[in-house]
Amino acid sequence: MSDTSEGPEYNIDFREHPNEYEIGRGEEGVFKIEPYKSELLPLWSYADEESAEESAEAIYEQYERYRENDEFPGMDMARKYLQMGYTRAMRYAKYPGGTKYGEDGEELEPEQWADAEKREAALVFEEYWERVREDEAYQSEKERHRERHG
Incomplete structure (x- = not known):
């Protein structure tokens, strides 16, 4: 899946039309779903453990706002940004330069650890990502959204 391709998401304000939001798999839609992309992407950084901590905390705080406002698409997008922080940082942790x-075109052999600082950043994101995934409010809203909107 390419997040740079144009799709119907660009024509939809998902805050106004949450019923149009499809949960998707993994990190799908992180660069498409507005207004959440514009609210979360500036918070996202995994350069090192300190920036990851600031980023993950800021994204989690935004998640809590979405939860308070009953905005499941925002809650799920915050989860996706936390997940993406983990996966991107871990890629750099295992592969020099993230390559x-x-x-x-063959996958390179991962190293243990090519970049220890990125591994620490990944672990920060993993902690916050897990917090969202295990949140009962997130789980029930996700189920409710699936029941209502497929």
């Missing part, structure tokens, strides 16, 4: 594939 997972060689010039031949």
